[in-house]
Amino acid sequence: MESTISLKTKGKGKGSKGxxxxxxxxxxxxxxxxxxxxxxxxxVATHYGFIPLIIIIGMNSDPKPNLFQLLSPV
Amino acid sequence: MADLxxxxxxxxxxxxxxxxxxxxxxxxxxxxxxxxxxREAFMSLKADNFEGLxxxxxxxxxxxxxxxxxVMMGPTEVPSQSAETIKIPTAHxxxxxxxxxxxxxxxxxxxxxxxxxxRLKADLTDKLIVKANAQITNEPHLxxxxxxxxxxxxDYRAQLQLGNSALIGATYIQSVTNRLSLGGEVFWAGVPRKxxxxxxxxxxxxxxxxxxxxxxxxxxxxxxxxxxxxxVSLATxxxxxxxxxxxxxxxxxxxxxxxxxxxxxxDSNGVASALVEERLSMGLNFLLSAELDHKKKDYKxxxxxxxG
Numbered sequence: 001m002e003s004t005i006s007l008k009t010k011g012k013g014k015g016s017k018g019x020x021x022x023x024x025x026x027x028x029x030x031x032x033x034x035x036x037x038x039x040x041x042x043x044v045a046t047h048y049g050f051i052p053l054i055i056i057i058g059m060n061s062d063p064k065p066n067l068f069q070l071l072s073p074v
Numbered sequence: 075m076a077d078l079x080x081x082x083x084x085x086x087x088x089x090x091x092x093x094x095x096x097x098x099x100x101x102x103x104x105x106x107x108x109x110x111x112x113r114e115a116f117m118s119l120k121a122d123n124f125e126g127l128x129x130x131x132x133x134x135x136x137x138x139x140x141x142x143x144x145v146m147m148g149p150t151e152v153p154s155q156s157a158e159t160i161k162i163p164t165a166h167x168x169x170x171x172x173x174x175x176x177x178x179x180x181x182x183x184x185x186x187x188x189x190x191x192x193r194l195k196a197d198l199t200d201k202l203i204v205k206a207n208a209q210i211t212n213e214p215h216l217x218x219x220x221x222x223x224x225x226x227x228x229d230y231r232a233q234l235q236l237g238n239s240a241l242i243g244a245t246y247i248q249s250v251t252n253r254l255s256l257g258g259e260v261f262w263a264g265v266p267r268k269x270x271x272x273x274x275x276x277x278x279x280x281x282x283x284x285x286x287x288x289x290x291x292x293x294x295x296x297x298x299x300x301x302x303x304x305x306v307s308l309a310t311x312x313x314x315x316x317x318x319x320x321x322x323x324x325x326x327x328x329x330x331x332x333x334x335x336x337x338x339x340x341d342s343n344g345v346a347s348a349l350v351e352e353r354l355s356m357g358l359n360f361l362l363s364a365e366l367d368h369k370k371k372d373y374k375x376x377x378x379x380x381x382g
Binding site for chain 1 (some may be wrong): 133135136138139141169171172173175180181182184188190192208210217
């Protein structure tokens, strides 16, 4: 009985604590989730786009090589 | 041994005349970057031996831009719990694009299984360089990225490193005299929670380079390289870890000849290895690699061709 009472009070304590700090927690969580989302998108963008980016920058440098030189194996 | 004596006495005479010059402490040269501290020793002692076939073809489209195609076939080691090394034969093709400009360097390599290896180096200002290195895979949680910011002062270099899973590091190296440079590093890793500090020293002259590095992870590395002539240099290395009591000593050589470059080393772990790069004609290099691990009875041989 005592143990259940103590558990209940603990639960209530946690609940009230949660309510007061939920605002701060949610701001921090929001920043964390936003940074996680942006890092995931950056990872996918780099994975697919890094080599095409190098190719685009290279094809626009002087002297400008032509498409045939890019695709031919010789 | 008698053959070695005459060149050494000639080197001593040269050193004496140079030591007589006064050291100008306000005008010291810039030290080598902290991660290249052991550069000369690792050229002979950590040559990239490989197993199997390797074919690299680099096609330059203009001065700055080139594409590369690489084929590698051979057994690759898979980490295993037991003492035996498990090798699985694999073959892969890697496509790469490189862009080199004085202020910007971009290197990207992508393999057939979707792994991307990307490197970037940009000179933001005269003294500030940013470098980034990323390995991105399709599997989640196996990708890493590392960003380095280097600041080069007149006789010192400082670097800040930020890595993927909460890894922060900083290194600093300072030229103390014309020949001696001292440096230190500090790092903090989030996963596993570990931090460390290390110190390094490097003493070099025209004919030799000696370096030492100690870290709080327990690793102590000391090496010495002697340049016997324009074509020959010898290196020796001593690594020990004072927590795990692991000791390795190795001796290696590096012969840079007109048509070829031969590098080899022998280790206290019973490993003897050699790498030969022979220039068959302009732009065509033939590679032969051998690594004999007598303790683990693992013998690796590789051959390859590099075009362009």
